[in-house]
Amino acid sequence: MRFLKTLKAFILNTLFPPVCVSCKKEGEFLCMECLKKLNKKKINPVYRRTEKDPDFHHLDGLIYALDYAKNPQIKAAIKQLKYRFTKELAEHFGRLIAEKLEELNMIKGKQIILIPVPLHKKRLNYRGFNQAKVIAQEIEDKLSNITILNLLERIRHTSQQAKLNKKERHENLKDAFSMNKKCVHKYSSNNLYFLVDDVCTTGSTLENCAEVLKKNRITKVYGLVVARAFK
Numbered sequence: 001m002r003f004l005k006t007l008k009a010f011i012l013n014t015l016f017p018p019v020c021v022s023c024k025k026e027g028e029f030l031c032m033e034c035l036k037k038l039n040k041k042k043i044n045p046v047y048r049r050t051e052k053d054p055d056f057h058h059l060d061g062l063i064y065a066l067d068y069a070k071n072p073q074i075k076a077a078i079k080q081l082k083y084r085f086t087k088e089l090a091e092h093f094g095r096l097i098a099e100k101l102e103e104l105n106m107i108k109g110k111q112i113i114l115i116p117v118p119l120h121k122k123r124l125n126y127r128g129f130n131q132a133k134v135i136a137q138e139i140e141d142k143l144s145n146i147t148i149l150n151l152l153e154r155i156r157h158t159s160q161q162a163k164l165n166k167k168e169r170h171e172n173l174k175d176a177f178s179m180n181k182k183c184v185h186k187y188s189s190n191n192l193y194f195l196v197d198d199v200c201t202t203g204s205t206l207e208n209c210a211e212v213l214k215k216n217r218i219t220k221v222y223g224l225v226v227a228r229a230f231k
């Protein structure tokens with residue numbers, strides 16, 4: 001399996017050598033210069049749930065480093081990350097979030113718990129890594145008051161979300177997540193819980209995860225993503 005994956009990556013890289021999604025320079029999926037430019041942008045303020053907002057019922061807010069609409073190259077980068085098994089991009093994105101997260105006042109003096117959105121075993125085997133976990137790992141390595149906890153597990157394999165509309169997405173994810181019984185955790189009011197994922201498109205994945213956490217004594221749950229795409 002691992003051999004096949006390496007072979008697949010090798011063939012893809014030979015036929016379609018990596019090209020920077022932003023400036024089209026050959027060599028890397030997102031070159032250092034372009035990454036530096038993205039790093040200069042300030043992290044977006046927390047998008048908070050409001051009464052009028054029908055999208056979020058369980059999620060308390062969303063922290064995102066980049067906006068799809070303002071950074072169209074990010075869309076291409078995320079696609080690469082998902083379909084071409086480019087783990088390096090996930091690492092880049094993790095470092096990007098880590099640098100920006102330090103500027104946020106809401107995390108000061110708090111213990112941050114990162115919960116990567118889990119992949120089903122089937123998809124994990126296919127892709128070889130969970131991009132949310134790789135991003136979370138980079139953040140944990142960079143900042144001191146941050147711990148990863150795999151509080152959630154994916155109990156149901158779901159079809160690809162990309163082709164579905166918002167309502168279908170929500171239905172598709174119903175009962176897909178549950179609390180990971182193997183993960184023992186003491187709840188503290190000084191903890192802030194961040195659900196980590198690569199993108200937030202309609203928010204249904206984060207919503208479904210937040211719902212499970214809130215049914216299990218966790219009171220504040222925020223999403224933490226590289227890019228947001230919804231209006």
Ligand SMILES: [Zn+2]
Pocket residue numbers: 020021022023024025030031032033034035
């Ligand atoms: Zn570039």
